[in-house]
Amino acid sequence: MAFYDIFNGDADGLCALHQLRLAQPREAQLITGVKRDINLLRQVQAGAGDQLSILDISLHENRADLERLLAAGARCEYFDHHYAGEIPRHAGLQAYIDTAPDVCTSLLVDRHLQGRFRLWAVAAAFGDNLHQAALQAAAPLGLSVEQLDLLRRLGESLNYNAYGETIDDLHYPPDDLYCLLQSYADPFDFIANEPVFDVLQAGFADDMAHAEEIAATLSSDTCALFILPNAAWARRINGVFANQLARQSPSRAHAVLVRNDSGFVVSVRAPVANPTGADALCRQFAGGGRQAAAGINHLPEARLDEFSKKFEAAYAGATNPDDASFR
Numbered sequence: 307m308a309f310y311d312i313f314n315g316d317a318d319g320l321c322a323l324h325q326l327r328l329a330q331p332r333e334a335q336l337i338t339g340v341k342r343d344i345n346l347l348r349q350v351q352a353g354a355g356d357q358l359s360i361l362d363i364s365l366h367e368n369r370a371d372l373e374r375l376l377a378a379g380a381r382c383e384y385f386d387h388h389y390a391g392e393i394p395r396h397a398g399l400q401a402y403i404d405t406a407p408d409v410c411t412s413l414l415v416d417r418h419l420q421g422r423f424r425l426w427a428v429a430a431a432f433g434d435n436l437h438q439a440a441l442q443a444a445a446p447l448g449l450s451v452e453q454l455d456l457l458r459r460l461g462e463s464l465n466y467n468a469y470g471e472t473i474d475d476l477h478y479p480p481d482d483l484y485c486l487l488q489s490y491a492d493p494f495d496f497i498a499n500e501p502v503f504d505v506l507q508a509g510f511a512d513d514m515a516h517a518e519e520i521a522a523t524l525s526s527d528t529c530a531l532f533i534l535p536n537a538a539w540a541r542r543i544n545g546v547f548a549n550q551l552a553r554q555s556p557s558r559a560h561a562v563l564v565r566n567d568s569g570f571v572v573s574v575r576a577p578v579a580n581p582t583g584a585d586a587l588c589r590q591f592a593g594g595g596r597q598a599a600a601g602i603n604h605l606p607e608a609r610l611d612e613f614s615k616k617f618e619a620a621y622a623g624a625t626n627p628d629d630a631s632f633r
Contacts (some may be wrong), residue, residue, distance in 0.1 A: 307355045309334035314362035314411075315480025316341045317433025317464035321426040322361040322385055322412040324487050328426075329419050334359070336481045341468035341545065342571070342603050344594075347371035354379030362411040364388040364594055365403065372399075385414050388596045389585045407581040407598040410434040413443060421446075425457065425493050433461030435549040435575070435599065456497055462546060463506035466513075469545045471566065475538050477509055478502065513543035514550070524614060528577075529559040529621045531614060536565040548573040548599075559584075559621035561613075563605070570610065572602035577621065587620050 311334040313319040347368040376396045383400040387409050393401050412430030431440035470476045490496040497503050524531035534540035548562040556578035563570040576584040581598035593602030
């Protein structure tokens with residue numbers, strides 16, 4: 307029997323797996339990558355009796371490989387909050403999937419574990435830009451304002467580390483970062499004792515300073531679009547920059563595009579005040595994600611104008627993903 311832990315390399319994936327292994331310790335092969343590397347199940351060759359824990363990657367994007375693994379006799383537990391499509395019915399699959407816009411994977415694991423390691427779920431929710439959900443989860447814990455701020459900074463730092471085109475863009479490979487987390491049941495001990503936190507905070511501040519110098523290419527009362535250059539700092543900051551813009555202007559949708567050699571990588575944030583439609587928009591361009599936040603791994607330069615128009619139309623008044631403006 308072999309064990310596999312397959313997880314998104316962002317704050318949500320890291321903290322979801324960390325909670326699960328604090329409750330159920332086991333040695334497993336780790337499979338992860340940069341935040342946008344979500345087709346992780348294709349890396350797994352598992353058979354009868356093998357056990358897989360899959361966290362924070364879209365079932366829709368991994369459907370064929372999930373069905374392959376289930377057919378081979380692997381047993382899978384699946385925690386996620388991204389668009390899933392139809393969930394397979396199979397005796398070997400335990401699916402904990404909730405695509406509500408105020409839920410992240412770490413909160414689903416927290417629900418499964420009945421709050422045993424909730425501090426990590428709070429940090430992850432902050433990192434996933436679900437600040438209200440984080441505060442609601444933290445309410446029974448009696449945390450001080452200072453403690454909440456530390457968890458916010460931790461979640462945002464872990465999330466920031468996951469953005470990049472390749473592992474070389476990141477400050478730390480996500481599997482190495484997870485191994486550092488493993489030694490700490492309490493996130494405040496991690497913050498106090500691991501230099502990683504300070505390194506990520508410094509990198510975050512430096513990259514954000516670059517991003518804040520960029521003016522919007524498109525700006526209206528309902529949406530704004532920013533284009534960042536082909537640079538490592540831009541690849542690292544694009545997601546958390548989009549999150550910051552969303553919090554600063556909660557009634558507007560935001561798109562942050564980063565140039566690369568073949569076009570753009572795109573991060574979309576629906577308005578915080580009405581967090582729907584981002585995934586529906588991005589799926590039109592071979593992207594995906596969740597209702598509140600989604601992305602496109604490759605937008606050709608030739609489709610930039612098309613994307614801009616559909617983005618603007620989608621949030622000019624239409625809030626229903628089934629509305630004609632999303633087609």
